[in-house]
Amino acid sequence: MNARNEATSEGRDTGTLGKLMILLDLVTHAEGPMRFTDILALTDQPRGTLHRQLSHLVQEGMLEIDGDGRYSPGLRLLDLASSSWAKNEFRLVAEPHLNTLQRLTGETVHLGVLRGTSIIYLDKVEGRQSVRMFSQIGNASPVYCTGVGKAALSILPEERVTEIVGGLAFQKFTANTHTRESLLVEIADIRSGGCAFDREEHEVGIRCVAAPIWSEDLSLIGGVSVTGPAYRLTMERLAEWEAPVREAAKRIMTGMRIGLGPRR
Amino acid sequence: MNARNEATSEGRDTGTLGKLMILLDLVTHAEGPMRFTDILALTDQPRGTLHRQLSHLVQEGMLEIDGDGRYSPGLRLLDLASSSWAKNEFRLVAEPHLNTLQRLTGETVHLGVLRGTSIIYLDKVEGRQSVRMFSQIGNASPVYCTGVGKAALSILPEERVTEIVGGLAFQKFTANTHTRESLLVEIADIRSGGCAFDREEHEVGIRCVAAPIWSEDLSLIGGVSVTGPAYRLTMERLAEWEAPVREAAKRIMTGMRIGLGPRR
DNA sequence: AAATTGGGTTCCGAATAATGGAACTATCTT
DNA sequence: AAGATAGTTCCATTATTCGGAACCCAATTT
Incomplete structure (x- = not known):
């Protein structure tokens, strides 16, 4: 409006x-x-x-x-949020799979959902860490520069994608940050490949692989991702992790079916 | 009406x-x-x-x-809470001291504030852990069975204590959980000793030492604590950590002075 | 010291949004 | 299909919110 x-x-x-x-x-x-x-x-x-x-x-x-x-x-x-986070169904279903993925890769794993034109992080699992968790959870990041965001867009019907992408203001975070055009091109790629990559598009030195997660009726759209520093996450490494990330996404989706509208 | x-x-x-x-x-x-x-x-x-x-x-x-x-x-x-948590002044000031305390003791460190008749946890630092953080943060626990809660009560003026304690419903969590009377007695002890202990009063097998934190005008009242399993945290051990816990509390208070009302 | 300013709070008639009963629709049950 | 149950929409009535203005108080200025 x-x-x-x-x-x-x-x-x-x-x-x-x-x-x-x-x-x-x-x-x-x-x-x-x-x-x-x-x-x-x-x-x-x-x-x-x-x-x-x-x-x-x-x-x-x-x-x-x-x-x-x-x-x-x-x-x-805080009170309201902590209690809502603790019993969030999507998060609960995903939790074990995030842990598995974290152990397998040794890198940070994120779970996010699409909310309007942003991705909101619902969970984050880091390796042996003394780092804060809450810091990231609940944060909203733009769709166009996160792996999870691009993965999420890739499963939306074309018209919704153009609608969302049309309304975005593309801020240039790094030399690799997408423009409207390059984003649309990549989304097509992701659609066929099934995985999204973040090639230092949001932050220099940070890469990630992400796979989309969605409910049949598209009422829930999100993704899982593995994120890490570019020196460890070479593009070959990312490619290796494509399969496990997709596998995790698949398992989370299977898990959700039970709790989500079985009829429709 | x-x-x-x-x-x-x-x-x-x-x-x-x-x-x-x-x-x-x-x-x-x-x-x-x-x-x-x-x-x-x-x-x-x-x-x-x-x-x-x-x-x-x-x-x-x-x-x-x-x-x-x-x-x-x-x-x-989640969005609102995460952003409010991230910039909470008390938490920010306390953070480094919580970390120090954690490294020193190797046990879990909590930061809590008094809110009405409960303690709300603002932060938690665990050792090398794969456990969730958010799970605890934001949670409200009864004053009478947490170290931080008792520590907080100990610095309130007598009339406020009786007021609060009078309104509590004492649920028996363990054999050691306080009754109204025993709580009042212990608060007097804490006042002179400067530290509160939780001797498996909330959960069997869990002990803790806590020190109060307060602003001069009592608009902010809370505490820090070190918590752990009884087999590691013998009563002697707890006594040893009394000093560092109080030290941490003191430093946090000093840190707050800057940000809090300098005049009054 | 008196006057002024800036920041915040309180009042109260007018404007607006919330209320709640009832009618209506969809969905499930038998 | 009929009956019950669950959820949604409507609209005149009523309670809340609105917002301008007066007020308060402490800190500055004159």
Whole structure:
């Protein structure tokens, strides 16, 4: 509908909730804590209104306000998210297969789902690591520069692909980042090959292989991937792992059939 | 208007948002996906109303509905939570100290904050592990049976302690789980000793040492802890780690001073 | 010291969105 | 096919939200 706006109701019709979600997004994705006035400037609402909305969010624990009147995301979000993550069906089904894949390759394994025009990471398994996990989970990355994203696009019907790709703003992350045209070409390749590769398209020095995962009715679309540093993941290496990655994807799909709409 | 009811506005006055949050909690903390009718039974709202509320939540991505009309938590929660977790100031300040403590002890380190009458875990650092992290983060545990919880209580003024402890329902998890009386006694001990211990009070075979963390104005109250299996964490061992745990807590507090209200 | 400014909060009539009963449709059961 | 059960849509009524303005308070300026 509207290509760009700062923080106005983005088309959907969700009444009061929609307005509150905008605030929540604003504060949650901000650099740091925001003052009342900062938010006021970005939302352009009457002060009385904004004040009430913020206090409601604070009362519910979705936001927090410190002694200096600065708003930050509230702990309730963590509570809700952790419990929703813990019982997410797709993730639960995929978990053992991600572990297997991780052990086999020794590299980092990701599970992601397509959400609008981004990929959201649902899980991540690293090798012997002291690194944070949560850091990546829940993050939204653009479809066009992640293996999982491209894999996901490859199983969509042509018209949906053009629709999604048409709406993207292609930011150049590396010399290899796709343009609209090159992306469309590669998607055709992936469709025939069954696997997507990330050839340092998002971050220099990082490569990955990904295979798509989808439910019959396309209500669930995502992928698994193996990611690692280019010096270890030579293109030959990636090619070797194509088979196991596809195998993992296949097994996850088989696992999902049970829980997902058996009829249709 | 209405004084008491089961799953209705729990006292706070957050208008429309409050009602939506009840739904969100309901679905998020449920065993599995819920049907429309299940929710209807638990909330006891008119069908038309409930239907609209649910669709708004779905439209905003806070809930999801599958082909069979079953509602589950939405991905938007993950997105919001991960980004709020990633930039949480307390967590960021604590992170290096948690790592140090982990390396020193070799056991699992937790960071938690007091939220109402529960402890919410903000971070967790395990040793060489293949175990999930997110699983624990965001979880709320009762104050009376976690080291961090007892440590947190110990720095509250007496009246707040009695207030909180008075409102608790003491569930007996193990033979060592506290009763109201024994808890109050131990809190006095902790106050003088500066460290709290969990002597298999929550789970048989699990012990921990915890030290409190607090801001001067008590707007932030929490703690760090080192947790592990009783066979490795003998009581002598725990005593040895008292000092490093307190040291970590102290350093975290020093770190927070900068970011937290310098005036007051 | 008085006046001003900036940041935030409270009030209240007007505007709007939520409510909830009932009618309606789809789906499952017998 | 009839009956029950589950889910969706409609619309007049009612409760909430809206938003402008007045207010408060602490920090600056004059």
